[in-house]
Amino acid sequence: MRANEKARIPRRHGNAFLLTQIGARAAQRYGERIGGIELTPAHSGLLFAIDREPGLSQQALAAKLDTAATRLVALLDDLEQRGAIERRRNPEDRRHNALHLTEAGAGLLDEVRAVAAAHERDVTAPLTEAERAQLHGLLTRIADHLGLTPGVHPGYRNYGGDCP
Amino acid sequence: MRANEKARIPRRHGNAFLLTQIGARAAQRYGERIGGIELTPAHSGLLFAIDREPGLSQQALAAKLDTAATRLVALLDDLEQRGAIERRRNPEDRRHNALHLTEAGAGLLDEVRAVAAAHERDVTAPLTEAERAQLHGLLTRIADHLGLTPGVHPGYRNYGGDCP
């Protein structure tokens, strides 16, 4: 009975488990790297998002990232205090803050991009360029199948489930 | 300058980011599935570990999973209360508990294996069998490069970093 169940499993350590293991470790390493410029992964995600679509309100940005707007406040406070972003109050409807990167913020984003590129090279170090492209094709299809939004980190999403 | 930095990035959404995204989502889905039999991913990991190496003490098991022994107490309480495991006190040194799966625990582990197999099929649904094998080869090499212990979920590890 147990051997029978066992036989149904395709591999000792399946792709799904490997993906979870690797994903968690890659996230942890990215967190360490991005910590080197005094940011968290969440901060870096906001810089990317604001650069991609400047002028959004906090509510609109939260909707894009599929997270609660309350979560953004402290993160944006940090970035604003650092001079990386501006909250421009809309004169026509003074409840809205339009989010924009400053000059310094654009420079900081360049640093983030450099960190991300180094991270990318690190994680895929044992693969050849052809294998990286192969992997990218496979992963893109899985990401699509799982309904993942390109560029939106799942850490922003509102799940009930356990993190690991 | 910024365009120059951008050009260094190999792809819009690199493999590292995709791995993080997919890993987090896969973990979340597994958590939902395993919740269907009133367990968390952590509980299921303990069942696997105790089955793989029965008779370990709680300290020894914690060391294998690279986590604090205090973290295991409540999880083992749950499994014991459910009749899935036993803490057998060692008569020669009565400080040690030798951990063992019960008959019921073996049955529960079979259910966990079925859930894991369904999860595996779900995550890799869009791939052919040949592609799954290809992916497995690439992921195994990356996991090895990242120093991951086969079968040990990173969720048990003691990092300081952010979870996502």
Next chain:
DNA sequence: TATTGTTATACTCTATAACTATA
């Protein structure tokens, strides 16, 4: 009254530090 942004509260998770019982 409805909406934007903010602050406050409560809850979960976990790391660390006491504590007990055995040796």
Next chain:
DNA sequence: TATAGTTATAGAGTATAACAATA
């Protein structure tokens, strides 16, 4: 005193609920 297991304490992170300002 040293170790295995347990319990208690404290901290981080976040989801939810209240709140103030504006429309």
